[in-house]
Amino acid sequence: MGAWIDRISLGEKFTLDKAYADIFYSTGIPFRFADSLALERFIKLARPAYAPPTAKAIAGPLLNHAHQDMMAKMNQLVQDQTHISLVSDGWTSLRNDHMVTFVAVFPNKSMTPVFVTYMRASWKILEAKYPGLICNGCAAHALNLLIKDVCKLQPNATILESARHVTSFVKDRNALTKRFERIQQHTHVDGELSAKRAL
Numbered sequence: 235m236g237a238w239i240d241r242i243s244l245g246e247k248f249t250l251d252k253a254y255a256d257i258f259y260s261t262g263i264p265f266r267f268a269d270s271l272a273l274e275r276f277i278k279l280a281r282p283a284y285a286p287p288t289a290k291a292i293a294g295p296l297l298n299h300a301h302q303d304m305m306a307k308m309n310q311l312v313q314d315q316t317h318i319s320l321v322s323d324g325w326t327s328l329r330n331d332h333m334v335t336f337v338a339v340f341p342n343k344s345m346t347p348v349f350v351t352y353m354r355a356s357w358k359i360l361e362a363k364y365p366g367l368i369c370n371g372c373a374a375h376a377l378n379l380l381i382k383d384v385c386k387l388q389p390n391a392t393i394l395e396s397a398r399h400v401t402s403f404v405k406d407r408n409a410l411t412k413r414f415e416r417i418q419q420h421t422h423v424d425g426e427l428s429a430k431r432a433l
Contacts, residue, residue, distance in 0.1 A: 240283040251287045255296040265289040315340050320360070320367075324375065 242250075258265055267273065268289040277286050287296055312318065319339040326332055357369040385394045404410050 240281065242281075242283040247284070250284055251291070251296060252299065254286050255292045255300060258292055259297070259300055265293045268292050311340070312338065317341060320369065 254268075257263065258268065266289050268287065274286070277284060317340070321337045321339055322334055323337075324332070324334040361367050361369060384390060404414060
């Protein structure tokens with residue numbers, strides 16, 4: 235009779251919990267989906283002995299464990315490489331959040347961790363720790379800086395300052411900003427809808 239009863243050991247449960255949580259981490263499914271009654275019903279039908287982790291467990295201890303696993307794999311991967319190229323790119327979101335993305339490129343693999351930090355400070359730390367390391371900036375960013383320098387020259391500076399005043403005026407007035415956004419969403423360029431932002 236015991237052979238027909240579905241049982242699960244603690245080791246099996248931990249392995250299943252990690253694999254289950256990884257579905258959420260790798261696909262971006264909201265954690266609250268783990269508390270779905272329909273999903274719970276499906277799992278009970280598939281494996282009656284298995285009680286899946288809650289959204290709280292997926293967002294808490296299981297996420298911490300997944301992070302530790304990933305960091306260990308990443309550290310091992312970095313140690314095993316003879317050549318590493320660290321590429322970075324920075325931008326500002328629509329909410330003025332400053333973001334910097336770092337991509338470690340290997341001969342056959344790459345990792346993309348995202349950090350909010352200051353580039354030059356991190357370069358100094360890395361170059362001090364690894365004397366053979368060469369850090370260089372993003373070509374697009376360098377071009378952006380060049381254009382900024384050109385814009386400081388007259389008469390460009392006067393035109394840019396006027397444009398900045400207009401932009402600030404619109405951004406400081408929510409109703410006007412929303413109106414511009416609606417216009418931008420429905421602007422046609424060469425017969426096609428354009429989603430470009432002017433502000």
